[in-house]
Amino acid sequence: MEHGAIWDLPTRLFHWLLVAVGIGAAVTGKIGGNLIEWHGRFGLLILGLIVFRVVWGFVGSDTARFARFVRGPRAVAAYLRGEWQGVGHNPLGALAVLALLALIAAQAASGLFANDDIAFQGPLADLVGKEASDRARAWHSLVFDGLIALAVLHVGAIVFYLRVKGRNLIRPMIDGGEARATGAAPRPHHARSIAAFLIAALVASGAVYAAAGGLLPADAPPAQCAPAAW
Amino acid sequence: MKFRNMLLLAAGVAAASGTFAQQAQPKPETLIKWRQSAYQVLAWNGARIKANVEGQYNKDEVVRAANSTAAIANSGLGALFAPGTEQGKGWHDTTVKPELFKDPKKVGELAGNFVREANELAKVAATGDQAAVKAQFGNLGKTCKACHDEFKNKD
Numbered sequence: 001m002e003h004g005a006i007w008d009l010p011t012r013l014f015h016w017l018l019v020a021v022g023i024g025a026a027v028t029g030k031i032g033g034n035l036i037e038w039h040g041r042f043g044l045l046i047l048g049l050i051v052f053r054v055v056w057g058f059v060g061s062d063t064a065r066f067a068r069f070v071r072g073p074r075a076v077a078a079y080l081r082g083e084w085q086g087v088g089h090n091p092l093g094a095l096a097v098l099a100l101l102a103l104i105a106a107q108a109a110s111g112l113f114a115n116d117d118i119a120f121q122g123p124l125a126d127l128v129g130k131e132a133s134d135r136a137r138a139w140h141s142l143v144f145d146g147l148i149a150l151a152v153l154h155v156g157a158i159v160f161y162l163r164v165k166g167r168n169l170i171r172p173m174i175d176g177g178e179a180r181a182t183g184a185a186p187r188p189h190h191a192r193s194i195a196a197f198l199i200a201a202l203v204a205s206g207a208v209y210a211a212a213g214g215l216l217p218a219d220a221p222p223a224q225c226a227p228a229a230w
Numbered sequence: 231m232k233f234r235n236m237l238l239l240a241a242g243v244a245a246a247s248g249t250f251a252q253q254a255q256p257k258p259e260t261l262i263k264w265r266q267s268a269y270q271v272l273a274w275n276g277a278r279i280k281a282n283v284e285g286q287y288n289k290d291e292v293v294r295a296a297n298s299t300a301a302i303a304n305s306g307l308g309a310l311f312a313p314g315t316e317q318g319k320g321w322h323d324t325t326v327k328p329e330l331f332k333d334p335k336k337v338g339e340l341a342g343n344f345v346r347e348a349n350e351l352a353k354v355a356a357t358g359d360q361a362a363v364k365a366q367f368g369n370l371g372k373t374c375k376a377c378h379d380e381f382k383n384k385d
Contacts, residue, residue, distance in 0.1 A: 031372070032375040033371050034368030034371070036371070116375070119276045119280045227288055227291045227294075
C-alpha cells in the first residue's frame with residue numbers, strides 16, 4: 001500500500017478480479033451446458049468479492065471508506081457545478097459505486113436461489129422451494145440487464161473523462177495513482193494494518209462458505225437412487 | 231308439426247355430434263398438462279444422469295435415463311403445442327412464450343437440435359464412459375437452454 005496512492009492495493013485487486021470473474025460468469029451463464037457449473041463457482045467468488053469490498057468500505061483506506069466518499073445531494077450538486085475538490089470517488093461517482101455494488105450483490109444473491117430448469121440450481125435453491133427459486137431466476141435475468149446498463153454507463157463515464165475531460169481514470173486503478181496533495185484535499189490515509197485486510201478476507205470467506213450451502217444441515221447424499229429393479 | 235320435430239331432432243343430432251367431434255380432440259388444458267408432464271419426465275432423467283456423471287457411475291441407470299430422454303425427444307412433443315394452447319393452465323400456468331406459435335421454423339430448428347443431441351446421448355450412454363456421457367449431457371443441456379432462452383417465460 002504505497003503512501004500517497006489514491007487506491008490501495010486491495011481495492012485495485014478487488015476491482016480487476018471483479019471485472020475478470022464478472023465477465024467469466026456472464027459468458028459461462030450465456031453458454032450454458034456444463035459450463036454452468038463454472039457460472040456457479042464464479043458467482044460465489046463474486047459474492048465473496050462484494051462482501052470483501054463492503055467490509056473494506058469500513059475498515060479499509062480512506063478512499064475506500066463509504067463514510068468518506070458517500071455524500072448527500074448537496075455535495076453531488078456542488079460536484080456538478082465543478083466545485084468539488086477531492087481525492088478518490090467524487091460524490092456523483094459514489095452513487096454509481098453504490099449502485100454497482102448493490103446490483104452485483106443482488107445478482108449473486110438471486111443466483112444462489114435460482115434454478116435453470118435444466119440441470120442446475122444455486123446452492124440454496126432447495127431452501128426456498130421451486131416457485132421462489134423460479135422467481136429468483138426471473139430476478140437474475142432482470143438484474144443482469146440492469147447490470148449491463150450500469151457497466152456500459154461505467155465504461156462510458158471513464159471514456160468521457162479520458163476523451164472530454166482529459167483525465168485517465170484507468171491508470172490509477174492499475175498502479176494506484178498519485179494523490180495530489182492540495183489544501184482542500186489531503187493525501188488519503190491508508191490502512192496499513194494487515195489486520196484490516198484479514199478481517200475483510202475472513203468475513204468474505206465466511207460469506208462464501210455459507211452461500212455455498214456450508215451451513216445447511218448435512219443431509220443424506222444427493223438423490224442417487226439405487227437402480228430400480230423394474 | 232311432425233316435419234318440424236324431425237328437423238329439430240336432426241339439428242339436435244348434428245349439434246351433439248359436433249360436440250362429440252370436438253371432445254375427440256384433447257382439451258387445451260389436457261395438452262398443456264401432457265407437455266408439462268413430459269418435461270417433468272425429462273427433468274427426472276436429466277437429474278439421474280447428472281447424479282451419475284458427478285458421482286458414482288452406474289451404466290444401466292444412465293442407459294435407462296438416456297433412452298427415456300431420447301424416447302420423449304422423438305415422441306413428437308410439437309403436437310402438444312397445438313393452436314389454442316398459447317395460454318392457459320395445465321398443472322400450472324403455461325410458461326411458453328406466444329412467439330413459439332408464430333415461428334414454427336425456429337421452433338423446428340431448436341427442437342431438431344434437441345432430438346439430435348438426445349439421440350446422441352443415448353448412443354454415448356450405450357458405448358461411452360462417464361466422461362463422454364458428461365460431455366454429451368452438457369451438449370444436450372445447451373439445446374434445452376437455446377429453446378428456453380427463446381421461448382420460455384422466466385417471470
